[in-house]
Amino acid sequence: MSTVTGRRDRRGVGTGAARPDGIPKVTGEFAYSSDLWEAGMLWGATLRSPHPSARIISIDTTAAVAMPGVRAVLTADDVPGRPTYGLEVPDQPVFASDVVRYVGEPIAAVAADHYDIARRAAAAIVVTYDVLDPLLDPEASLTAEPLHPDGNVFRHMVIRHGDPDAVGDPAAGDIVVEGTYEVGMQDQAPLGTESGLAKPTADGGVELRIGTQWLHVDRDQIAASLDLDPDLVQVELAGVGGAFGAREDVSLQIHLCLLAKRTGRPVKMIYGREESFLGHVHRHPARMWFRHTAKADGTLVKVEAKLLFDGGAYCSSSPAVLANATCFAGGPYKIPNAVVEGSAVRTNNPPCGAMRGFGSVQVCFGHEGQMDKLAAALGMDPVELRLKNALAPGDRLITGQRLDGAAPVAALIEAVAASPLPGEVDGPMGLPGGPGRTTQAGDVRRGVALAVGFKNLMFSEGYDDSAAAKIRLFDGVATVSTACAEVGQGFVTLVHQIVHEVLGDDIEVVLNTASTTDVGSAGSTSASRQTWMSGGAVKLAADDIKAQVDLDPDRAEYLADVVHQHTPTTPLDENGQGEPHVSFTFACHRAVVDVDPELGVLRLVDLVTSQEVGKILNPVQLLGQLEGGAAQGAGLALMEEIVLEGGHIKNPSFTDYLIPTSFDLPELRVAAIIEEPEPHLGAPFGAKGVGEAPTISSGAAVIAAIRAATGLELPRVPVRPSDIALSPDRTP
Amino acid sequence: MPVLVPETLEEACAALAARPGATLLAGGTDLMVGINAGRTRPDDVVMVGRLAELRGWVRDGDHVVLGAGVTYTECMAEPLASLSPVLAQAARSVGSPQIRNAGTLGGNLGTASPAGDGVTALVALGGTVRVRSTEGERDLDLATFVTGPRRTERRPDELIVSVRVPVADGPQEFLKLGTRNAMVIAVASVALVVEPGAVRLAMGSVGPGPVRATEAEAFAASVVDWTTGTAAAGAADEFGALAAAASRPIDDHRSSAAYRRRAIEILAKRAFLRSFSS
Amino acid sequence: MNYKLSVNGTDHTVESTWEGESLLYVLRERLGLPGAKGACEQGECGSCSVLLDGDLVCSCLVLAAAAEGRDVRTVEAVAGPEGLSDVQQAFLDAGAVQCGFCTPGLIVAVHDLLERHPQPDDLTMREELAGNLCRCTGYGRIMEAVRMAADRRAASA
Known part of the structure; x- marks a missing residue:
């Protein structure tokens, strides 16, 4: 039981300031993108490919156009500008016209008077396909005929660090352990599905209100495909029902704007849950091989890894995800020698891209599995092994980059390891199966294990994006403009706290709706970057105002307009060496799992965490990130997987894609929150993003605990009950 | 898609007689999923879930008569829960409070999903289903009411009025396995109902409908010492194996047939042990 | 129709x-x-x-x-003329709101829960609210809000 409220007698940083959007959210008045309504608005619907790979022979929209209430039917022929879009590479068609490359690829969009008419009209479009054999195996993709003019390999990269040819010395007792690990495809599953409302503007442009993570990049992609000047495309943030990476790519944005322009009327679109599974990118499934070499005392000598990430049909952010996976493949340890090779490839599976943890989540299952294997081979305590190799400030990463900020890895591990263990569960409902009554106390074995992980903050490899902010102080009111997308994380609260901290508690703070019209890009709400980037921009603007006030206290109005740029990074060289990252974030988790091995059912009994956070801006929101992030990581280990069969998602619903319920999770306990103010300029008050680290090591800790309980290797996540119950290695 | 909301059972039967193809709506937990997705487009809908004649339950000697409109929430409440523990246990494993407040026994029986928890418990309980049309009422055997996946002996012009099941006279156990600890569809389930000298075992999600494990039942009846209500060590394993042998699971995205068969073996064994431990 | x-x-x-x-x-x-x-x-x-x-x-x-x-x-009917309900206030005080998409459903569900279980223990809360998925919070602050609302009701009873 943890009660964290933070002091509220002040309004600045470090307090538990209340969310400015809290009251409308608890009363139901907060307007999400699905709640938008305009008189005379139409409903949009999308026709999608039923095949993972096919040539389109013909598209006949006659029947759909003829249906009463249908106002527009659009296909690729109706895209006036660039026919494709994409975050890193515009390789994805707005509408498929010649071939389809995954199940769910959009082919046409409809606007009609009622949503049921719209979806029936979409279904009435007759598409003739020449169905092809899909390419579904990422391994085969490397050598297969290209599925796309851009080829099948989104990125291939190698990190060679130290002596790539180093080998262990068996005579001296050096130990080598190998392991292969596999991670299934996870979905972000934000509660709010994709939705928005577009309407034409009098100047020939279009206005879109949307739930997104990155307003300006949405705008630019819309403008390119609509062949409009970007200034004629106004994108405004509507209420966002969670994101977690799912809203970084374009989904319905361009379709909606095309429909609004064509019909001259407001058009609203809401994906149902099934369409949401088809309509956004997922976490990359990964196959990973590792070989760890260590001295007899546990000191790591070398880490080798080969990583294969299935990027699905289109590029999205695959190259950046892969870079993270390779850079962090060794885990937060001192690794003198490393060879890590990574590939992200194109297949006819659903496209994959950003999700919380972004590449680090997958490899954490690998490097932490390896550390436990190594500990077992050495006869060493896994905690001791980790402590022996833990990264510390001043150490070099496998990219050669030196850690110039906080890296209290050992302290994080020690805090979690020292946390007391829970007792037996209290009553049958606390056992695996719960109300299903499958399991009694005697059926259960308990496992305890720990994992630690890390990743970069913000964008990397020279992609040094900025964040803009403006403040106008007039008559005691500070009006703040930033295009940072509030997706639930609480950035809006931090804006108030930062401005109060700089300009005083008596100032009234008004935060304008995020929009492309009155301020420059904030960059993406992803990569744990907005606290630092947009938070930093708001602080710089507030500092600017304060300096103006100090200089001339009698003016009526003060204006500040800033662009915040973080410390520059460099691309990786041909050996994967460089200074690719700005800063890092570390977390550790220990899981206690009760397993009923005969049935393979599980109960996460206890989860303890520690994290390095820079500087706490809001303790309540911090805890919310720690808890929510850990839940998503644990969910991946315990149950979350998009089940694919022949390129088809077999479980595109909340009935079958299971995310943890309140009953599946224990209360997260916090063993330590370590504050070491971030030394980089621009990190506001030394704070950094905290949202992703909790998702990295929580799942790895859970699966390690399951391994500890069962003695099984369990190389694949999520663990399915059958992986345990039907394992030939299971001891009775 | 006209929606009819009759106020009496008689009106409902008349509505059905006039539209034999009509779709019955009770709690909505099944039908609305299809309608929302655009997969189900019924011609006519007749709402029966709130009919007063279908609500509530009465004890009738050594039986309980449950109206088709009785919800899972009502099944979990005392004193009904003690009269029919297996039904209460099954009800608690269904969905969430929201689903248990809406879902009805009649709806679960009429839908006849192989994964239905209520229907699996009812089949183990045995007893009868009363159906009614403008032509009158029929009492059908619960054990054979479900004829296949989403198929029952109910005629299109009939609606389910009630079920009549025996009051518990021995141990009852419902065990349901899913891949999450709450809010989950059964990967496999067993309902075990013991009466003096007799054992009935119904299994869910391992066949086209609830599957009775008759060999396991006969074995149990023969192996249990009915004076003490206990069985020899090892009998539970055999019972589990016979149950698994009677299951007819398939592979699907929720699980494999092999795992389902194993799950039945373990669940049946455990239900037996809980019922007949010394 | x-x-x-x-x-x-x-x-x-x-x-x-x-x-x-x-x-x-x-x-x-x-x-x-x-x-x-x-x-x-x-x-x-x-x-x-x-x-x-x-x-x-x-x-x-x-x-x-x-x-x-x-x-x-x-x-929309939960808050009265005198302001937020106790459950709504507890959600704000405990930090149970992030994206907030699940919040309205949870507000209604927690009111219903506390009517039936005025002092729910942890497993009861978690089982009773299992039908309200939240993807942001991991439920920790939501459970804290339920405890807070229950305790405040008990204290003012």
């Missing part, structure tokens, strides 16, 4: 163009009450929770045209 709905004590006549509309859709798109949210369309997430004749249900699974004559209460 026209039908009448009683929502938050007010009678509405619904002019529907399609009888397949769920109560959730009608509340949101025809009656201007978007508090209940749609996130799964199959009763799995609880975001659309409302009270129907006093029972907590998923409004996405209620056929609106068949709800004539029944009493519907939505999240």
Whole structure:
């Protein structure tokens, strides 16, 4: 039981300031993108490919156009500008016209008077396909005929660090352990599905209100495909029902704007849950091989890894995800020698891209599995092994980059390891199966294990994006403009706290709706970057105002307009060496799992965490990130997987894609929150993003605990009950 | 898609007689999923879930008569829960409070999903289903009411009025396995109902409908010492194996047939042990 | 087809163009009450929770045209003229709100829970609220809000 409220007698940083959007959210008045309504608005619907790979022979929209209430039917022929879009590479068609490359690829969009008419009209479009054999195996993709003019390999990269040819010395007792690990495809599953409302503007442009993570990049992609000047495309943030990476790519944005322009009327679109599974990118499934070499005392000598990430049909952010996976493949340890090779490839599976943890989540299952294997081979305590190799400030990463900020890895591990263990569960409902009554106390074995992980903050490899902010102080009111997308994380609260901290508690703070019209890009709400980037921009603007006030206290109005740029990074060289990252974030988790091995059912009994956070801006929101992030990581280990069969998602619903319920999770306990103010300029008050680290090591800790309980290797996540119950290695 | 909301059972039967193809709506937990997705487009809908004649339950000697409109929430409440523990246990494993407040026994029986928890418990309980049309009422055997996946002996012009099941006279156990600890569809389930000298075992999600494990039942009846209500060590394993042998699971995205068969073996064994431990 | 709905004590006549509309859709798109949210369309997430004749249900699974004559209460009716309800206030105080999409459904569900279990223990809370999925919070602050509301009620009783 943890009660964290933070002091509220002040309004600045470090307090538990209340969310400015809290009251409308608890009363139901907060307007999400699905709640938008305009008189005379139409409903949009999308026709999608039923095949993972096919040539389109013909598209006949006659029947759909003829249906009463249908106002527009659009296909690729109706895209006036660039026919494709994409975050890193515009390789994805707005509408498929010649071939389809995954199940769910959009082919046409409809606007009609009622949503049921719209979806029936979409279904009435007759598409003739020449169905092809899909390419579904990422391994085969490397050598297969290209599925796309851009080829099948989104990125291939190698990190060679130290002596790539180093080998262990068996005579001296050096130990080598190998392991292969596999991670299934996870979905972000934000509660709010994709939705928005577009309407034409009098100047020939279009206005879109949307739930997104990155307003300006949405705008630019819309403008390119609509062949409009970007200034004629106004994108405004509507209420966002969670994101977690799912809203970084374009989904319905361009379709909606095309429909609004064509019909001259407001058009609203809401994906149902099934369409949401088809309509956004997922976490990359990964196959990973590792070989760890260590001295007899546990000191790591070398880490080798080969990583294969299935990027699905289109590029999205695959190259950046892969870079993270390779850079962090060794885990937060001192690794003198490393060879890590990574590939992200194109297949006819659903496209994959950003999700919380972004590449680090997958490899954490690998490097932490390896550390436990190594500990077992050495006869060493896994905690001791980790402590022996833990990264510390001043150490070099496998990219050669030196850690110039906080890296209290050992302290994080020690805090979690020292946390007391829970007792037996209290009553049958606390056992695996719960109300299903499958399991009694005697059926259960308990496992305890720990994992630690890390990743970069913000964008990397020279992609040094900025964040803009403006403040106008007039008559005691500070009006703040930033295009940072509030997706639930609480950035809006931090804006108030930062401005109060700089300009005083008596100032009234008004935060304008995020929009492309009155301020420059904030960059993406992803990569744990907005606290630092947009938070930093708001602080710089507030500092600017304060300096103006100090200089001339009698003016009526003060204006500040800033662009915040973080410390520059460099691309990786041909050996994967460089200074690719700005800063890092570390977390550790220990899981206690009760397993009923005969049935393979599980109960996460206890989860303890520690994290390095820079500087706490809001303790309540911090805890919310720690808890929510850990839940998503644990969910991946315990149950979350998009089940694919022949390129088809077999479980595109909340009935079958299971995310943890309140009953599946224990209360997260916090063993330590370590504050070491971030030394980089621009990190506001030394704070950094905290949202992703909790998702990295929580799942790895859970699966390690399951391994500890069962003695099984369990190389694949999520663990399915059958992986345990039907394992030939299971001891009775 | 006209929606009819009759106020009496008689009106409902008349509505059905006039539209034999009509779709019955009770709690909505099944039908609305299809309608929302655009997969189900019924011609006519007749709402029966709130009919007063279908609500509530009465004890009738050594039986309980449950109206088709009785919800899972009502099944979990005392004193009904003690009269029919297996039904209460099954009800608690269904969905969430929201689903248990809406879902009805009649709806679960009429839908006849192989994964239905209520229907699996009812089949183990045995007893009868009363159906009614403008032509009158029929009492059908619960054990054979479900004829296949989403198929029952109910005629299109009939609606389910009630079920009549025996009051518990021995141990009852419902065990349901899913891949999450709450809010989950059964990967496999067993309902075990013991009466003096007799054992009935119904299994869910391992066949086209609830599957009775008759060999396991006969074995149990023969192996249990009915004076003490206990069985020899090892009998539970055999019972589990016979149950698994009677299951007819398939592979699907929720699980494999092999795992389902194993799950039945373990669940049946455990239900037996809980019922007949010394 | 026209039908009448009683929502938050007010009678509405619904002019529907399609009888397949769920109560959730009608509340949101025809009656201007978007508090209940749609996130799964199959009763799995609880975001659309409302009270129907006093029972907590998923409004996405209620056929609106068949709800004539029944009493519907939505999240919009939770706050009174004197302000937020105790549960709403506890959600704010505990930090239980992030993206907030699940929040309206949870507010309705927690009120219902506390009516039935005024002092729920941890497992009871977690089992009773299992039908309200949240993807942001990991439920920690939500459980804290339930405890907070229950304790405050007990203290003021």
